[in-house]
Amino acid sequence: MRWLWVVLVLAGCSAGQVGPPAPGGTDEGWQVTVYYTAVESFHSGPSVPVRGCLVIDCENGKDLLGTFPQSFAKAVKDEGTGRTASGRYLNWSHDKGYWLDSEPRDSFGKPLKPFVSAAADGLKTGSRIKLVSCGQTPEGANVDFAVCQKLASSSWEITDEFTPGLGGDRHIDLYLGEETGPRFTESPWYTTLSEAVLEVHQPS
Numbered sequence: 001m002r003w004l005w006v007v008l009v010l011a012g013c014s015a016g017q018v019g020p021p022a023p024g025g026t027d028e029g030w031q032v033t034v035y036y037t038a039v040e041s042f043h044s045g046p047s048v049p050v051r052g053c054l055v056i057d058c059e060n061g062k063d064l065l066g067t068f069p070q071s072f073a074k075a076v077k078d079e080g081t082g083r084t085a086s087g088r089y090l091n092w093s094h095d096k097g098y099w100l101d102s103e104p105r106d107s108f109g110k111p112l113k114p115f116v117s118a119a120a121d122g123l124k125t126g127s128r129i130k131l132v133s134c135g136q137t138p139e140g141a142n143v144d145f146a147v148c149q150k151l152a153s154s155s156w157e158i159t160d161e162f163t164p165g166l167g168g169d170r171h172i173d174l175y176l177g178e179e180t181g182p183r184f185t186e187s188p189w190y191t192t193l194s195e196a197v198l199e200v201h202q203p204s
Helices: 070-079 145-153
Strands: 003-009 031-039 047-052 063-069 081-083 089-093 097-101 117-120 128-133 156-160 171-178 197-203
Touching (some): 128 145, 156 171
Parallel strands (some): 117 156
Antiparallel strands (some): 003 197, 047 063, 128 197
């Protein structure tokens, strides 16, 4: 397959930079966010019934899938996937609603791969991404060093898409895998990069 090699360099690199920017054209204004698989055992509080499909090949089902902590059900809807206490996965997409599955899946039904799968609206499916510099947070602070190192050492592929209204032409979302503990969204891993430097290999 022939690839178009494109380097997207965003202005304002900070101490989060990992290696020199790759040569090539520039395109400013990209934002990088992350998403994850929620884990039921890390959630507590009031429980709610969740209805949907018992199998993947179904849309907007009405079957009772279980009763789950409200914060877990919300996290699944926000992030797209969650591991239940039984070991099965409760997945969600805007066009299918909730469904039970054996794996966390993207919006196209393919299994999500930690530190590989990524979502974008403005890049072709199959595009490969390398994070050259983490830039900074929206508040202008440096990105956590360990987080930056891990994101930058990973090779990402655009296999997923945003829920309509949440993405945009200059926004990518990186899949981290399962949350690692309670209040995961308050940890350095749940981050936003406002001025990252990306290298993009886009299929023609």
